[in-house]
Amino acid sequence: MIAALAGGVGAARFLRGLVRVVDPASVTVIVNTADDDRFHGLNVSPDLDTVTYTLAGAEHPEQGWGLAGETFTAMDALDRYGADTWFRLGDHDLATHLYRTRRLDEGATLTEVTAEITAAWGVVPRVVPMSDDRVATRVTVRRPSGEIEVLSMQEWFVRERANPPVVAVDFAGASTASPGPDVLRAIEDAETILVCPSNPVISIGPILAVPGIREALIGRRERVVGVSPIIAGAPVKGPADRLMDPLGIEVSCVGVARAYAEFCGTLVIDSGDAMRAAEVEAAGMRVVVADTLMRDARVAAALAQHTLNAVA
Amino acid sequence: MIAALAGGVGAARFLRGLVRVVDPASVTVIVNTADDDRFHGLNVSPDLDTVTYTLAGAEHPEQGWGLAGETFTAMDALDRYGADTWFRLGDHDLATHLYRTRRLDEGATLTEVTAEITAAWGVVPRVVPMSDDRVATRVTVRRPSGEIEVLSMQEWFVRERANPPVVAVDFAGASTASPGPDVLRAIEDAETILVCPSNPVISIGPILAVPGIREALIGRRERVVGVSPIIAGAPVKGPADRLMDPLGIEVSCVGVARAYAEFCGTLVIDSGDAMRAAEVEAAGMRVVVADTLMRDARVAAALAQHTLNAVA
Numbered sequence: 001m002i003a004a005l006a007g008g009v010g011a012a013r014f015l016r017g018l019v020r021v022v023d024p025a026s027v028t029v030i031v032n033t034a035d036d037d038r039f040h041g042l043n044v045s046p047d048l049d050t051v052t053y054t055l056a057g058a059e060h061p062e063q064g065w066g067l068a069g070e071t072f073t074a075m076d077a078l079d080r081y082g083a084d085t086w087f088r089l090g091d092h093d094l095a096t097h098l099y100r101t102r103r104l105d106e107g108a109t110l111t112e113v114t115a116e117i118t119a120a121w122g123v124v125p126r127v128v129p130m131s132d133d134r135v136a137t138r139v140t141v142r143r144p145s146g147e148i149e150v151l152s153m154q155e156w157f158v159r160e161r162a163n164p165p166v167v168a169v170d171f172a173g174a175s176t177a178s179p180g181p182d183v184l185r186a187i188e189d190a191e192t193i194l195v196c197p198s199n200p201v202i203s204i205g206p207i208l209a210v211p212g213i214r215e216a217l218i219g220r221r222e223r224v225v226g227v228s229p230i231i232a233g234a235p236v237k238g239p240a241d242r243l244m245d246p247l248g249i250e251v252s253c254v255g256v257a258r259a260y261a262e263f264c265g266t267l268v269i270d271s272g273d274a275m276r277a278a279e280v281e282a283a284g285m286r287v288v289v290a291d292t293l294m295r296d297a298r299v300a301a302a303l304a305q306h307t308l309n310a311v312a
Numbered sequence: 313m314i315a316a317l318a319g320g321v322g323a324a325r326f327l328r329g330l331v332r333v334v335d336p337a338s339v340t341v342i343v344n345t346a347d348d349d350r351f352h353g354l355n356v357s358p359d360l361d362t363v364t365y366t367l368a369g370a371e372h373p374e375q376g377w378g379l380a381g382e383t384f385t386a387m388d389a390l391d392r393y394g395a396d397t398w399f400r401l402g403d404h405d406l407a408t409h410l411y412r413t414r415r416l417d418e419g420a421t422l423t424e425v426t427a428e429i430t431a432a433w434g435v436v437p438r439v440v441p442m443s444d445d446r447v448a449t450r451v452t453v454r455r456p457s458g459e460i461e462v463l464s465m466q467e468w469f470v471r472e473r474a475n476p477p478v479v480a481v482d483f484a485g486a487s488t489a490s491p492g493p494d495v496l497r498a499i500e501d502a503e504t505i506l507v508c509p510s511n512p513v514i515s516i517g518p519i520l521a522v523p524g525i526r527e528a529l530i531g532r533r534e535r536v537v538g539v540s541p542i543i544a545g546a547p548v549k550g551p552a553d554r555l556m557d558p559l560g561i562e563v564s565c566v567g568v569a570r571a572y573a574e575f576c577g578t579l580v581i582d583s584g585d586a587m588r589a590a591e592v593e594a595a596g597m598r599v600v601v602a603d604t605l606m607r608d609a610r611v612a613a614a615l616a617q618h619t620l621n622a623v624a
Binding site for chain 1: 352353354383385386387389390392393394395403404405406407408410411413414417428429432433
């Protein structure tokens with residue numbers, strides 16, 4: 001059995017490779033839900049959907065999130081009402097949010113609804129939210145005026161394009177949240193636990209902030225292997241640098257190593273970062289060098305195999 | 313000032329004619345909301361939307377309800393989840409329901425949200441729900457087995473295509489509902505009150521069932537003029553016959569006259585029904601004969617002018 005901690009696009013691409021080299025039924029993906037929010041009255045779970053759509057082979061190939069061939073008729077029509085439409089939901093994608101919202105309103109848990117949605121897409125790996133409780137990433141920013149303001153993750157990332165300088169990040173609700181019903185068991189039962197190449201601060205960070213999960217990982221540290229999402233001092237995609245740097249985490253595989261060392265025994269870093277292997281080891285981790293830039297599913301599969309081999 | 317009691321397609325077509333012959337700003341349309349329901353977690357108000365879209369000139373020209381050029385991407389996508397999609401919401405139309413649902417959740421009244429929606433569509437007449445309280449038409453039917461079952465209006469009309477024989481109709485919540493905030497004043501202040509050519513049982517019936525509205529109409533009876541939705545013993549559109557007959561209302565302009573006589577002084581009947589004028593008068597109403605089949609907006613405008621003249 002394999003457990004994987006996952007955020008959005010980077011994780012999804014890695015997982016698409018993983019299921020080419022292992023039995024998909026052996027995989028449980030534990031997904032960040034601290035980016036979840038309500039838009040237009042609907043419950044949106046960006047990372048769950050990115051993982052699901054990608055494992056279904058239905059993701060938008062360039063942007064990584066959302067669906068291939070998506071249309072935005074309903075959002076365009078919402079503009080008529082002067083509604084805030086900076087978070088744009090595609091017409092196909094809307095069906096997922098309509099379904100999830102109605103099922104949650106009926107009393108289903110997010111874990112249950114996610115199982116229904118992934119089954120509908122024919123996704124074989126188990127995809128589970130880190131928690132059925134509401135956890136919300138809050139990004140504290142400094143305005144040009146010097147004023148401090150707290151934004152939701154999507155306000156900061158989508159509405160404001162990750163521009164406002166970050167002062168702090170916290171995960172509202174995390175301290176009282178419980179791990180999803182099978183999260184701890186998945187970690188405990190797994191032969192290998194993967195930390196996918198995701199944003200350390202706002203994708204992996206919230207998962208670790210749910211009481212019990214970090215402790216479970218620490219207990220399995222020798223079986224935990226991470227993939228650095230930072231290559232040559234920059235994230236492949238997304239705003240990891242704009243979050244790591246102000247929080248005092250070096251924007252490099254070494255910074256990732258220091259952040260993960262407590263619960264993760266091995267880190268896969270990119271070939272281009274080979275000269276920093278000694279520093280990763282100095283942070284207390286074993287190091288594996290591989291091609292981590294997932295240009296396509298074949299490269300992703302090779303990376304997944306390297307990652308599994310690292311603790312085999 | 314003109315007040316108009318309205319249901320769906322027939323009323324909307326009549327009103328489109330009316331605003332060609334009077335100042336649109338002088339018109340208040342009081343709309344049935346007992347067909348309102350929740351679909352896919354969204355608050356849907358079929359008659360309010362049909363009136364709004366038609367007055368905006370955006371309605372689907374053949375079917376009368378829904379929007380011209382509509383697409384159904386989100387509904388098709390919902391099929392994946394095995395959701396009940398017999399009540400299909402178009403992608404453009406979804407925006408209206410998303411907006412209304414969110415605003416209601418925020419605490420706005422249906423009257424307020426409807427004013428926002430009509431303003432967004434540039435609709436000049438005031439369009440108001442009969443009530444801000446929930447009233448729900450319930451259709452009691454007899455199954456082939458003899459079993460009695462209570463359906464919502466849309467279950468009976470859309471899901472079951474108005475096929476199950478009707479035993480009774482009632483309006484849940486009506487007895488404790490209040491008229492919308494300006495409904496009674498609109499009736500009291502109007503020079504003329506129009507009863508649009510709508511289903512007497514389930515479009516006009518619920519409006520009359522809200523305490524205070526029927527009484528207000530009775531007080532203005534000489535200024536109330538109705539248009540028979542029944543021509544030559546059959547409804548122009550919709551299932552009025554399947555509701556009137558089992559409830560003991562003759563499916564004819566005479567049946568309509570008897571149902572309306574208490575609160576409505578004058579009835580406009582179709583030229584093809586001229587031979588029944590004496591029976592309408594015997595029911596206690598003045599009668600006006602006109603071309604009531606609204607083939608286009610020009611005919612609708614002429615009908616509206618005839619109707620206004622009837623009490624001028």
